[in-house]
Amino acid sequence: MAAPVVLVAVLLAGAVGVQVVRDRGWSPYQPPNPLLWVQSGPLLQRLVLGFDSLAADIYWMRAVVYYGGKRRATGPQLSYDALYPLLDLVTSLDPHFRVAYRFGSVFLTEAYPAGAGRPDLAIQLLQRGIARDHGRWEYFYDIGFVYYWWLRDYQKAAEWFLKGAEQPGAAEWLKPLAATTLATGGHRETSRQMWTQLLNSDMTFIRSQAELRLAQLDAMDTIAAVTPVLQRFIDREQRIPRSWQELAAAERLARVPADPTGVPFVFDPKLGFIDVSPKSRLWPLPIESRAHVTPQLP
Amino acid sequence: MPAAIETQELTKDFLVGFWRPRPYRALDGLTLSIEAGEVFGFLGPNGAGKSTTLKLLLQLIYPTNGTARILGKPAGEVEVRRRIGYLPENPYFYDDLTAEEVLSYFASLFGLRGADVARRVSTVLDDVGIAAERRMRLRGFSKGMLQRVGLAQAILNEPDVLFLDEPMSGLDPIGRRQVRDLILSLRQRGCTVFFSSHILPDAEALCSRVAIVVQGRLVANGAVSEIAEFQLTGWELVAADVNESLRSSIAGRARKVTSIGAGRFVIDLPPEVGPDRVLAELAAGGAHIVSLNPHRETLEDYFIRQVSAAAPRQTGID
Amino acid sequence: MRAMVLVAGAVFRESVRDRVPYSMVMFAILLMAASYAISQLTAGQDMKIIKDLGLASMSVFGMLIAVFLGIGLVSKEVERKSIFALLAKPVTRTQFVLGKYLGLVATLVINLAVMTLAFYAVLAFMDLTAGPEKLVWPAPALDPRLLIAILLIIAEVAVVTAVALFFSTFSSPLLSALLTLGLWTAGHFGSDLRNFGTVVDSAPMIAIARVLYYVLPNLAPFDVKAEVVHGFPVAARHVAYTLAYGGLYAGVLLTAAVAIFRRRDFK
Structure with a gap:
């Protein structure tokens, strides 16, 4: 009995090995409209x-x-x-x-x-x-x-x-x-x-969508709250801060603000633009409320 | 020289039942030894374990316990199979092949090649009496014809040991006669024949030795005449032209005298009387003897007695 | 070895007498011929449709022959008890099982070869009668690359035969047929199992899908019909690896089938 088990194991291992090697250079043909x-x-x-x-x-x-x-x-x-x-x-x-x-x-x-x-x-x-x-x-x-x-x-x-x-x-x-x-x-x-109404949905997928969107809205609230601080710096210095650190030091911010998922916001020193990090699950934010969070540049 | 067939404590349990399978002992500790050249009858009622024993000897099933050796080698070895033949019970082959093709296939498996195959196949087809149907597909064969194909394939390799499972079943009286002759001619050649049957006359006419198996156990083993249970139970004599004085003179010794009309009588004699003197008396009195037959206990009577004497059968094994 | 070849020969001879493969081959050929009529209804894509239908009928009918003869190979002999006389001959059970397998594979190769000839005949007819629409054909009519697809179809069918034989060593023909068709279907979802990770996040589910991908017969790689029909290249490496995989996987099944069959009692 032992011999066939060993043989089956060896052959199966071989088959798996061949598959692993083959699959490196192959994927099933995907026609443009496959389904x-x-x-x-x-x-x-x-x-x-x-x-x-x-x-x-x-x-x-x-x-x-x-x-x-x-x-x-x-x-x-x-x-x-x-x-x-x-x-x-x-x-x-x-x-x-x-x-x-x-x-x-x-x-x-x-x-x-x-x-x-x-x-x-x-x-x-x-x-x-x-x-x-x-x-x-x-x-x-x-x-x-x-x-x-x-x-x-x-x-x-x-x-x-x-x-x-x-x-x-x-x-x-x-x-x-x-x-x-x-x-x-x-x-x-x-x-x-x-x-918020959609949070009550009986469908999990819709609920998780709503949670995500609400978190994005919270993130935008935060951006909207920080934007006046940035605006103040730009008005005073007639330039965009070089980094979060510079802005934080000049405006006495306690720390670099983070979005609701805990990922710090990013700051674009060229465009003077605060946004959620591409690493965050909230990225990208919907464009609708950009107007409220874009500072006047010098 | 080793025994042709030898079993030691051969035992087989089958699992029965679907949900909770339990072992059922089909064969219980069979020990047998059959010498080369013997024709051995393996007798027993249906379901006694005859086919099970044959399949164990052919290694179509594996023993739960015990060993079987054929020609001195473990049963089932390819070397052994080269030298044996086997007729299964109710043999069946391939519907879409002809008798000739099936036999050629098997002959090639025995190592024959080319013209040897055709020659050997022709010989065995003649031996079993179906040479005329050689080109017919087996789909159209009757049970008796299939039985003959089965016999033919069993003797293809001129076996040293031949296993026949109920060789007479499905055959008409002529067929039975032919099979009997075939077995006797194989014995002449020195072939050991092991056959199973539930019909005693088959065994009586052929066997040097019989064994009787009932409910998986060996209950008797020896020459037919040695097995006491088969001894004479009386004689049946039929005579014609029996006159009244003759009738009354014999009636005293007979168990029963029955008239079957026109001076013909059936006379039932007890075994201790013996027919010789009665025959002489009848002949002297001008009567004609129509027939004389010994009455023996039949195998069926014997089986029934054995079965009822045996302890109530246990369905499982502890 | 000789015993195995003889068993294989008997399988082949019996299947020649059997009506099932004939009807399948006939049906496949009819379908190929019918594709000519179907192609009249489609603008420009006629050659592609004929090739699609031809290769698909070979694949499907080859598979059906493999399943319906494969499940009976061993179980029919056991059920009808013809195996009793056979196994009393000098044939080991291993030779018996492997011989049965080789016999059916040989039968399938012949059947598929017949279908291939018919297929090329239809294609040649199309090629001769075609007009300017030839220019938009993605690949020539008598494209020898079709043979690559057919080779892999044969390899796939050989694996399916091994699956059917494996099941038939221990279960009834009907159950074997269902199990084989089930595995065949599952085998074509192999890529979905492999890419399960792109659809689902649950790590245990992905792991299970991975294991299934490697343990179940993976038949999707044998299917290069679409590539060949569209005239895309099929890497020789891929063909070689897939053939090797088919051989190894059939080996797994046959080893298991032999191991099971050797232990069986034939009541």
Whole structure:
């Protein structure tokens, strides 16, 4: 008995060794659009012989793996081309796949290279959700959100928030949100209000998104608080400080300020610009509130 | 010279039951020694352990305990297998091959080549009487024909030791006769034959020695005539043209006299009387003898007695 | 050695009589021929589609022959008890198992060779009848590189046969078929297992995926159909390593199959 076990072990070790060596110089062929032999939802629906819902689950997993894989990949050819067709198939196969609409729109809107950077497609997807999966105020809210956060079209955002508020069972904070959006769109406080609502979401992914955004908003608050100090230095010295240390010493700052994740802010001595460090998980900050945190240069 | 077949305390347990397998003793401590040139009958009722013993000797299964040696070497060695033949119970081969192809394949495995293969295959096909069907696929073969193919493949290599598992099963009377003749001719050649059967007349007609196995245990081993249990239980005599005085004179000694019409009678004689004097008397009285048959206890009667005498069978082993 | 070759020869002879491989080969050839009709419906990409379909039918039908004959190789003999007479002959159980394997691999090589001839015939016909669309073909019609893809298909099918044989030494044909098809499917997700780390953060999950990647048969590298069809180069190194891997992995399976088979009782 011992002899076959040894032989199996030796051969298996050999097989593993060959794989390790081979895999150094090889990766499976990735055609430009690898995933979708069948791009038509109705055709696929017939092909899966009634297992629509299961097929939708499988395509959803593929969409998630595709998105995740692309997001972590590096290289010039990075593209999310197949993401929308995949999501389209998922939601054709199962029109009530709520997660696919909501997460899918996040994947699509997220700025490139972390996401497809396609808010237009996100809105298209969510509108399909509204058409196919009736009466869900969340889709209206999500569209409003895309307008607010990514397209900075506060008028449109408020319109969608209001439409959402008219849906049965809609959250009661939608109406006030619409009002605030109209009045003070683009302000950090309004943004904070929206993300805080999303903290109550029953979806972990949405909650963690909200936590991240709120932390970014906190970081921007800090930057906004430090910017007047920097402005004071620039006004007095008629130049940008050479480093954080110089600024801190001159303005008697206790220490180099850090973002909510504990990573110190970085300071660009050429542009006089305070930002979260690229090492921080909060990087990059959304551009919307830059105006509030950019000092007047000499 | 070593015994042709020799087993020492050969024991086999099978695991039975799916969820909680427990050992079941199919063969219990079989010790046998069979000399070269013997025709040995291995008898027992169905399920007694006959096939198990044969498979152990062929190493199709491995013993739980004990050893088996054939021609002085451990059973199962390739060297041993070159010199033995085996007919499995209800043999089965390859549906899509012809009798000739199967036998050629096996003949090549025995090391024959080229024209030798064809020659040897033709000989054994003739020996077992299926030369006419040699080109037919086995799919169309009857049970009896498959049995013959089985015999043919068992004697392909002119074996020194031949194992036959129920060689007569599935054969018609003519087939049985042929197999009997085949075994006798192999014995002439000096081949040791070990065959299992549950039919006593087969053994009586062929065997120099028999062993009886019941419920996995050896219960008797010796020449057929030596095994006391098979001794005479009486005679059955059929006579015609028996007149009344003759009838009444014999009736006193017979256990029973039954008329079967027109002066014909079946006369049942006890073993101690013996037929000789009765026959002489009948002949003198003008009667004709139609038939005379000895009555022996059958193997089945014997098995039944053995089984009921044995302690209630235990399903498991401690 | 001779006994092994004889067992292999018997497998080959029996499979020649069996209708299963014939029907599979016929079906594959029909599919290749049908691809001609399909290609009429697609603009410009006809050659690619014919090659795709041809290579895919070889791969799928080769695999099906391997599975459906492979699972019966040993278990059928055991079930029908033909093994009793055979193992009483001077054949070791090792020779028996290896002979069965070689016999089926030989059968598969012949079947795939027939499919290859038919495939090239269809391609040659296309080449002769094609007009100016030839200019947009990514690779010539009678591209000898197709043979690289076919070689690796044969190697993959040989591994699948070993998988089927391995299962058939200890389980029923139906179960063996399911297990083999399952492993075949899993084998084509090998790259996903390898790249699991790029999708998931959990270290134990990544470790498990890694172990599975190396222990399960990894069949994805045998698939260079897309590269060949698009006319991209396939590194000789890759082919050599993959063939070596196939040999070693089949060796693992056969060793295990022999070890199991040698200990079995044939009741």
